[in-house]
Amino acid sequence: MTQILEETDPDENPIVEFDFTGELTAPESAVISVTPINGDDPDAASMLVGSAQFSGASVFQRVKPNLSGINYKLRCKATQGDEVRVRAAILPVRDA
Numbered sequence: 001m002t003q004i005l006e007e008t009d010p011d012e013n014p015i016v017e018f019d020f021t022g023e024l025t026a027p028e029s030a031v032i033s034v035t036p037i038n039g040d041d042p043d044a045a046s047m048l049v050g051s052a053q054f055s056g057a058s059v060f061q062r063v064k065p066n067l068s069g070i071n072y073k074l075r076c077k078a079t080q081g082d083e084v085r086v087r088a089a090i091l092p093v094r095d096a
Helices: none
Strands: 002-004 015-019 029-036 048-055 058-063 071-080 083-092
Touching: 015 071, 015 083, 029 048, 029 058, 058 071
Parallel strands: 002 083
Antiparallel strands: 015 058, 029 071, 048 058, 071 083
């Protein structure tokens, strides 16, 4: 499942939520990756600010977008015991 997030300015640092309600009750770990999907950003991984945080069935990750004009795909692979689930979000970055 992929969601489209609201546009953000490169100077902002929003928190992205990956909601696993109905599939995981309390994720224990998460691996989040970043891929530019309509341009080139060799430092895309540097967008992740700190570690993922957990609350209930959700995983939260603060991001600091790098380049305006690029749509970034954020992929969250969450684990709870033997259960593994994946969510993705597209973050469009545009100058305000």
